[in-house]
Amino acid sequence: MAAPLTLLLIVAVTIRAVLFRSSWAELISERVEVVSPLNAWKRVVEGLALLDLGVSPYSGDVFHETPFMIYLFHFVVDYAEIVFMIADGITAVALYLSIQTYNKNVFRKQKYALESDRYPADCLELLRSPKEMFYIPLKVAMFYLLNPFTILSCVAKSTCGLNNAIIALFILCTLKGSALLSGILLALATYQSIYPLTLFAPALLFFLQRLYIPVNLRRSSFWFFTLQYAFIYVGSLVVITGLSFFLLGSWDFIPSVYGFIFSVPDLTPNIGLFWYFFAEMFEHFRLFFICVFQINVFFYTIPLSIKLKEHPVFLIFMQIAIISIFKSYPTVGDVALYMAFLPAWSHLYRFLRNIFLVSCVLLACSALFPVLWHLWIYAGSANSNFYYAITLLFNFGQILLVSDYFYAYLRREHHLTHGLYLKKKDGTEATLVLK
């Protein structure tokens, strides 16, 4: 399997290299869908210039990257294009290996269950064969590397690609079972953009499951491991933040990075839900609505963790998707990360209800973003409402996609325990309702 993966990497790198050299690169790096104030390359360059002049990069309101990022690019700014290509490569390989591991686990579990006759007789067709699972890791890597969203994001040199690499490595370490590395990487991802904080729950659930520790609040082993993992996580977060302080010698970066993420002062249009609302809103309700909007990202963690506590990997997927929908400055790079997981759930295909509608909506929206932007900004004939309508539709499509997969996943699990052809008590065919 290494050969196709290598080939895929070569193709992906070639596409990116060609685009980097073409005249499109500049155009792409200006698109609001691809770069946000948080991760635009222009701003990184600005921050580097300030750093070289001996001024704090956070003075002024341009630079919002973390100190680590700026020191990374301080050394490799001349090779930025290669760094971004490598980051994409790392993400793809990490996803490839994680899904491979995950599939092995799933298959082993399925085999045990099958041997102990736990599946109802009519569910055999729902089981997954090794043959169809063989290509899934490759497809995942392909979905990430050849996704136009990823390519755009990489060519625009949006630092979103690096954040994705960190999250992908975190997933790999988690699935490989290394609590220490997983905790450190999760801390790093949190440090980069805060929102991956919600991935703490699925990672913890995964380790608990792996070590056969039941999720029981009265068991000391549960608390012991939870505290251990939380300690790794919080510890490394503190260490990283402390290091940043020593690098720059000031705490400037806290308000400038995290304050910027939470309070959403920059209302440049993007594919997210925030900008239009906060541009239209009365100033004295701002705090309240910021809380409401930001809680969205974190709120779903609890019910989802309870519902999906047996399936932490699917929970990771759901969390990443929710982050990319509800975060304050989303870009298409974030969308690309969770879309890479879709092939891993290809066995849910038969339970999906709206996949045609959703793919049409997402496709049409992706094409309409630049068109309406042109009409609004250049032609002056449309206005922000048109653009926001497409943003809304795009997010509606994403939410529908995620909830469709969620429903399909739960439904398959239900069938695996209760049999495929469900009957009501009176013998008619029953339909499942998601509650």
Add this chain to the structure above:
Amino acid sequence: RGLLTRLNTPICIVCYLAAIVWFMGLAFEPFTLRTDMSENAMGSTMVLLRGASAVPRQGVRSSQKTGAVSTWLVKAMQSRGLEVFTQSFSRKLPFPDENKERYMVRGTNVYGILRAPRAPRTEALVISAPCSPGDSNNQAVGLLLALAQYFRNQVYWAKDIIFLVNEHDLMGTQAWLEAYHHTNITGMEYSPLQGRGGSIQAALSLELSSDVITSLDLILDGLNGQLPNLDLANLFYAFCQKLGVLCTIQGKLQRNDWDTAEGYTHAAQTMMLMVLKQACGRSWGDHGLFLRYHIEAASVRGINSFRHYKTDAATIGRLLEGMVRKLNNLLERLHQSYFFYLLPSLSRFVSIGCYMPAFGLLVVILLLRALDLWVHLGAPALAAVEGVTEAQQPSGPAVLTVLTPVVISHLTGVALYLLPVHLQEMAVEHFPVSETEAVVLTAVAIYTTGLALPHNTQRLLSGEGTEQGWKVLKLTALLYLAVLLGCTALINFSLGFVLAVTLVPITASMTPHMPKALSALVMVLLSPAFTILYCVFIYQELIEAPVSVSEGWMLFLSVISQGILDHALYGSLVYPLLALFIYPCWLMFWNILFWS
């Protein structure tokens, strides 16, 4: 969903008919809205018109004979107290323009700025008149100078007024605008502007082709089908009413008998003309290029239609004075009224909300067909899952069989886009044709070769096509076309609608199982190139200058060359859109027809 699948074909036919009926109904007066001035600043203010007279056109005429228009103009403008500047520009066309007989273009723009006495000079208005050697727009230049003299003596100007006399019509405007805004998108060479005013709020372009004017025609269609704010048209109409000037749009007078058949036909013809003009995406007057810079602009063209009723230059001067004074009162850019509209007459308009359903109904057909195919593709797949996962297997090769035609079609499109201009020298060497003919004929040749190419190579590469293969390809192509047309219609409704009307019926019904010869003929007859041909004929019919088939063919060729030139000179998007997207998309359906 079951209902949609079962009744798919009837629903599609109903949708198509409904779309056509809806569209034709748009011209019916009760369905349209009255145009009303929406901009407050231009609405109720009183403007007292005194007007300029004494048009000094003799000077223009005499200096044209000696070929020193620009020096004479500089003097004339300076003597009227304007700050005068000149700008020279030059441009080599990619190939000779045979309609206007130009290849190496060199010209000079002269413009004078009247500084605003009453406000900081942050905003400006432009009045322009094209003036080329041998051109008969002397009247307009004379009127421009008279207006300048009159405006100079008034004190109420709050915006700079720029009087621009541009040579080589659109090219001069293009050079001037690019220099004014410090951009260069089309590779024109020009000298920088020495003087400039504030940001331009609005522009009027003046074309008076003869000494006797019986009516004024308002031209709104700009580059890529962009239209100025409707308030500009309202303003023009209001002043025409006030001064009793006959005004037309698309060269058609307004009629009041909307309830008679003739009245309706008249309105429908006016609207169709607008749709056709807008669809071709070129700028129909000098104003069209201003629109790109977010400047509301329109052209006013004087027409001598040998009517009894005549309008003298002083009245036109008063009309322009009134319009400029109202524009001078603007506090912000025109934005209150509509930007997307169709005009069946000057006093009635159809807004975007009214005409979009007609287009929407056409696109719905594509989506319905796609849904139908999706259901058909999904049903056997679901059945196959029960016998161990056969549905998964063909997905690998299916992607490949779909990818090959898509890639080949698009490569043909790229060839159609690039080769005609690049190969002209070679073509001129080997064939006895002029450069322009070479370009156009190469385009036609590549277009025709494209018909033979895709399905042959496809057969060569992947052997027999499967039943599932073409369905997947058709699904892809349908969605692709729907998105494409949707985007086109948002930018240029008319183009999107014209393409949809011709492309939707064949694309929706195409399968490999139809009689080959007949459906191939129908497909070719409804292909994008033939759409252009039909548009040429309909257009000629509507402007009451019908042409014979051979003349029509020559016109068709010149339309193609104009399209390519418009793209190269002004950045019109119609040619690349057709070559790079619509044509390949059509080829994909052509491919399906010959799926073996």
